[in-house]
Amino acid sequence: MYRSASLLAWISLGAGALAGLVPKATTNKPVFAHYMVGGVLTEHCRQDIVDAQSLGIDAFAINYDQYAWWSNNTVNYLFDHADELGFKIFFSFDMSGDYFATPSEYSQFxxxxxxxDSYYTYNDVPLVSTFGGESVTTDEWKDLRSAVGDILIVPSFYQTPPSATFFDEYSELDGIFNWNSWPQIAEGKVYVPTAEDKTFQSAAQSSGKLFMMGVSPLQFKHMNTDNNWYRRGERNLEYRLGQVLSLQPDMIELQTWNDAGESHYMGNFWPEVITGDAIPAYTDGYNHTGYWEILPSFIQAWKRGDTTTANMVPTNGATAQGVFWHHTLLTTADCSSDQIGKPAGIENASNAVQGIILVKEGQTGLTVSVWSGSTLLGTKKLVAGFNRFVFTKMTTGTVTAQVLNGEDVVVGASGPLAVVDTASVCNYNFQVVALSA
Structure with a gap:
């Protein structure tokens, strides 16, 4: 059932006037994952779709930034496999930097x-997104709609500050995706904020538009001196899940499936996509698929309409299931031989181990303990459902986490990479470790 006001607006405006009030879906709440289009092999495109479906993801928002044989091949592979597997795809055109400047450059494409059939639609209308595009004019968005027909335009902006009157200026848009799912460096050591989300959501609701919210673990880029920053991942993902459920946006997007360059990949990233030595220097050996231990339960909670994380439980039939993550280089470490240097914002990072443990319904008596080398960082009692933890004062050595029932180990794991205090690369990517029976 649609919201009555939106439905009346839809009827009165007519199906062609999609930049007015947008009817809201109250079921099948969509979950997307941002997918960087590189030169991905066809078998890897298929595997990405299979893996995304297994987590409960509805569609890839594919970031397309240029016409090239390799990018066009990847797009075709993704759509062909999506047709085969019953998955969905939609475009997120990259309008940042030196990429697309106006929608007219990609309207025919x-x-x-x-x-x-595999193009994603919301209430039977194709969805189109962007990364950037703040400078696109109302007339240029209108021209895109005229060229391709009825579409929902929901761009992701990251430079324009939110305001209550946002859609007065951007009236041709059908919604907005707030890209900023991490604190700004200047905000310091804070929990992931929701102020921008709440302002955009309020503006969207008052204008009958859509609001999309992002979910992401961190942002760390270390490619060269101009691309070298850390946006805080501590107190981020483990809180962001609850923020999304509480705010109940219209759509959510995982940031990202495969953006290795910014370290917030939550899915596969394939070696054929990466060129040069910079990105492998801080991503090789840093597999992030440990997040898959918690994503299905979160997505199920989202689709049920849960407004808290309380009822997130294991999805693998086990007593407990989870994941933990941490840096493998201390914030005070010596990495002076790295010519790029420590990233801007490193002062906001912490020598800490954080994670999420899901406990089956009705289970009591469990605890989680975390060691850094031979040092016990701490122990926390667990409750049935969702548990988050953070233990500070991480030192050098291997990080180990165990869920215990008395003296019995229910599930445990150690990170394959030890924490160090000196390195040739100032690498502040997360090591992500699954806790799965």
Whole structure:
């Protein structure tokens, strides 16, 4: 059932006037994952879709930034495998930097795909997103709609500050995706904030538009001196899940499936996509699929309409299931031989181990203990459902976490990479370790 006001607006405006009030879906709450289009092999495109489906993801928002044989091949692979497997795809055109400047540059390309069965639609209308595009004019968005027909335009902006009157200026948009799912460096050592989300959501609701919210673990980029920053991941993902459930946006997008360059990949990233030595220097050996231990339960809670994380439980049939993550280089470490240097914002990082443990319904008496080398960082009692933890004062050595029932180990794991206090690369990517029976 649609919200009555939105439905009346839809009827009165007509199906062609999609930049007005947008009817809201109250079921099948969509979950997307941002997917960087590189030169991905066809078998890897298929595997990405299979893995995303297994987690409960509805569609990839594919970041497309240029016409090239390799990018066009990847797009075709993704759509072909999505047709085969019953998955969905939609475009997120990259309008940052030196990429697309106006929608007219990709309108014909978009038109070749939106009629495909595998193109994602919201209430039967194709969805189109962007990364950036703040400078696109109302007339240019109108021209895109005229060129391709009825579409929902929900861009992701990261430079324009939110305001209550946002849609007065951007009236041709059908919604907004707040890209900023991490604190700004200047905000310091804070929990992941929701102020921008709440302002955008309020503006969208008052204008009958859509609001999309992001979910991401951290942002760390270390490619060269101009691309070298750390946006705080501590107190982020373990709180962001609850924020999303509490705010109940219209859509959510995982940031990202495979952006190795910014370290917030939550899925596979394939070696054929990475060129040069910079990105492998801080991503090789840093597999992030440990997040898959908690994502299905979160997505199920989201689709049920839960407003808290309380009822997130294991999805693998085990007593407990979870994941923990941490840096493998101390914030005070010596990495002076790295010519790029420590990233901007490193002062906001912490020598800490954080994680999420899901405990089956009705289970009592469990605890989680975390060691850094031979040092016990701490122990915490667990409750049935969702548990988050953080233990500070991480030192050098291997990090180990165990869920215990008395003296019996229910589930445990150690990170394959030890924490060090000196390195040739100032690497502040997260090591992500699954806790799965």
């Amino acid at each position: 978009l038109g070749d795909y939106i009629a495909r």
